[in-house]
Amino acid sequence: MNLVELPPGTRVEISLLVVEIQSRGGDTPHTVLVLANAAGQIPSAPFWASEPSRLDGVTPGSVLRVSGTVSSYRRRPQLSVGRFSVVPPDQVDWESLLPSIGDRRPCWSMADQWRLQMDSPRLAAILELFFADPEFRTAFGDCPASTAGHHARLGGLLLHTVEVGRIALAMAELHPHGLDRDLLLTGALLHDIGKIEAYQWGGGFRVTVAGMALGHVMLGARMLEQRLAGMGPTGLTEIERQLLLHLLLSHHGRLEFGAPVAPMTLEAELLHLADNASARAASMAEALASSDLFGGESITLRPVWTLDRRRAWRGRSEWGRPPERETAAGHRGPAAVSHAAPWSGWPSSPVLQRERCESDRVADRSLAEHPEAPHRGG
Ligand SMILES: [Fe+2]
Numbered sequence: 078m079n080l081v082e083l084p085p086g087t088r089v090e091i092s093l094l095v096v097e098i099q100s101r102g103g104d105t106p107h108t109v110l111v112l113a114n115a116a117g118q119i120p121s122a123p124f125w126a127s128e129p130s131r132l133d134g135v136t137p138g139s140v141l142r143v144s145g146t147v148s149s150y151r152r153r154p155q156l157s158v159g160r161f162s163v164v165p166p167d168q169v170d171w172e173s174l175l176p177s178i179g180d181r182r183p184c185w186s187m188a189d190q191w192r193l194q195m196d197s198p199r200l201a202a203i204l205e206l207f208f209a210d211p212e213f214r215t216a217f218g219d220c221p222a223s224t225a226g227h228h229a230r231l232g233g234l235l236l237h238t239v240e241v242g243r244i245a246l247a248m249a250e251l252h253p254h255g256l257d258r259d260l261l262l263t264g265a266l267l268h269d270i271g272k273i274e275a276y277q278w279g280g281g282f283r284v285t286v287a288g289m290a291l292g293h294v295m296l297g298a299r300m301l302e303q304r305l306a307g308m309g310p311t312g313l314t315e316i317e318r319q320l321l322l323h324l325l326l327s328h329h330g331r332l333e334f335g336a337p338v339a340p341m342t343l344e345a346e347l348l349h350l351a352d353n354a355s356a357r358a359a360s361m362a363e364a365l366a367s368s369d370l371f372g373g374e375s376i377t378l379r380p381v382w383t384l385d386r387r388r389a390w391r392g393r394s395e396w397g398r399p400p401e402r403e404t405a406a407g408h409r410g411p412a413a414v415s416h417a418a419p420w421s422g423w424p425s426s427p428v429l430q431r432e433r434c435e436s437d438r439v440a441d442r443s444l445a446e447h448p449e450a451p452h453r454g455g
């Protein structure tokens with residue numbers, strides 16, 4: 078339920094995540110909570126300074142069960158909060174509060190198929206170190222691929238990883254000579270494992286201290302080394318160990334984009350290109366899906382941070398094709414299979430919604446808050 082789309086006066090009983098607590102001074106000091114669920118964000122009506130104890134125990138990341146009424150202030154929706162209680166963390170349904178890719182099974186099916194069909198027993202064994210570990214699978218399946226950029230959703234890392242594998246495989250068909258397909262797929266599956274230590278997602282998407290201090294590229298290489306060490310004698314040769322680590326360390330492509338080394342093998346080059354393609358395409362698709370960025374226009378109202386400060390354009394035409402139609406089963410007719418306005422049915426990213434009213438100056442602040450800038454490696 079996207080609260081900002083409800084008419085003023087609508088009463089709701091709903092769980093909401095506290096994204097931010099804004100304390101405002103002036104003649105009438107008050108506090109505003111920025112509240113969110115998976116569908117979007119809405120500010121609360123003011124909590125006045127005369128009632129400070131109402132917010133005792135409420136912190137960013139808290140989840141509140143709220144009884145309230147949607148209202149409007151200066152034509153902008155807000156939520157007048159009546160009764161509320163803090164939901165214990167072990168009772169929170171994060172899928173309803175944070176953006177999510179939804180059903181993970183198709184992605185897991187593809188990732189597991191890749192690793193179980195490896196010809197190389199040593200690469201298969203290395204992948205099993207991670208993907209046969211239930212704890213790793215839970216974290217990897219929930220982790221976002223970024224906190225505010227591409228695939229910033231629960232399950233986003235898994236989706237991005239599968240996209241990278243598919244793109245890499247497609248490019249591999251064009252360059253089959255001298256290419257180790259198993260090594261390329263292993264690199265695709267492992268390239269961003271460091272993100273499960275670099276990000277936290279319960280209570281909202283944030284970069285961890287380790288993510289700030291070391292970055293996911295370094296963390297991923299360290300995780301690989303640790304699991305290899307715990308494996309005992311692996312039978313890996315030194316050159317095999319180096320080839321594998323090289324994939325993880327070089328996948329951002331260039332030193333200025335966070336790669337300690339630049340790609341030096343065909344597998345590393347394809348992995349880097351696939352990683353970038355997945356990240357950039359997702360950022361553009363997510364921007365186009367955000368109606369808030371467009372304000373009813375066909376071009377975004379301002380440059381978009383997740384597009385490296387470019388604007389996005391919803392330019393399209395039917396090019397003489399017949400109008401799109403829906404079949405009885407609800408599927409789009411053949412003429413519209415690949416050309417239907419995709420953004421009409423896509424969920425809008427709360428991250429992007431948040432930026433709709435912010436100036437470029439604030440976008441710069443966002444860059445500082447999210448040090449892993451978009452498109453400097455995915
Ligand atoms: Fe990465």
Ligand SMILES: [Fe+2]
Nearest residue numbers: 268269352455
């Ligand atoms: Fe990536």
